[in-house]
Amino acid sequence: MNSEKKKLEYGEVTKIACGDMNIRVYDTKDAIDDRVIILDKDGRGVVVELPAFRRNIEELAHYLEDENVTIEGKLVSYHAAGSSFLPDVKNYLTESAAKYNSTGGGAALIGNFAKAFGPEFDSSAVGSGEDLQGGEFEIAGIGLTIIPNGDAFEITIPDEKAVYMHMLGHDCHSIIAGPAHADAVIAGLQKYLDDGFELFLSAHYGPEDRSDVQMKISYIEGLKDIAARCSSAEEFSDAVKERYPGYSGENYLRMTAGMFFPQ
Structure with missing residues (x-):
């Protein structure tokens, strides 16, 4: 596994080269230690989870632009705060994730974080979007498997023997x-x-x-x-x-x- 790190003003990106695809992990270094996963191939990409703090939202958007990665979808599982991130890109959620982030435990966490961190935290949450079913799914030319669970969902990238969980x-x-x-x-x-x-x-x-x-x-x-x-x-x-x-x-x-x- 070949990887390289790039420090940004606030966060840091670990880029892992996997054949013709990249897996990038954006460490926001925010107050709740969030990561955003970016999968990209031939200039097309998808993000898994959202950055929730406004400075990270702006930073990650600029980074993707600089890297010439066009995001075609946002897979929102456990981290739905930060709806101002790439607002014109379609959101994808399972039924379980939509409930978790609208009325369940995720919604309660967002409310608590909004009180704790104030306006620097984008508490506007993604609670709906394209209905994401379990099983095989392809986006931006990347094959994924969606695995719903009691709260939201996990994701595998079979070709790269990789898995995402909360x-x-x-x-x-x-x-x-x-x-x-x-x-x-x-x-x-x-x-x-x-x-x-x-x-x-x-x-x-x-x-x-x-x-x-x-x-x-x-x-x-x-x-x-x-x-x-x-x-x-x-x-x-x-x-x-x-x-x-x-x-x-x-x-x-x-x-x-x-x-x-x-x-």
Whole structure:
């Protein structure tokens, strides 16, 4: 995997050359650690997720123009804030993503972020667009597979053995909503490994490989083990931080603790 990084004024782009296609990961370096995925081929492209802060919206639009990439669609899964980004480009959402971002958990997060960050955060959200069905899908000459889930959807790029999901990160905490959810996440990650996927993209972490996913599986199994030995959210959080020192995303750990040990 050949990659190169380009620093911009606010964020940074990692460009991965995959034959005749590029996979670009725009690290916004914003207050909520967002990434936007750009897939492009022969000057045509598609973005996965949106930048939510106005300075990133402007920066990414200028970058794509400078790189002569014409975006033909925006796949909106978990990050719908930032509708002012490329407003004339068609949005694509699954039914699950539309609900998540209009009335579900995504909408609640957008409301909280709008209060926290004020006008620099573009809280106008994409809640509708072209109905994206599960299964094979082609856009901008790029073949994808759309995988709807309970919240929104994941994406695979079969030709490049790549997959996009909301959250991964081998050395950061994740939101795990109890033992059943832990089992489901582990099963999903293991299936991607069993199916031979090699490049893992997510909305809050840089590109990762198979060894990173194995580390994530071990971490989630560790959460289950720790939870079985604890009797409160505080005890659980302390034990997780002791076993996994230096992990980022402590806010996610607090949320996980609350779901393993609800009041």
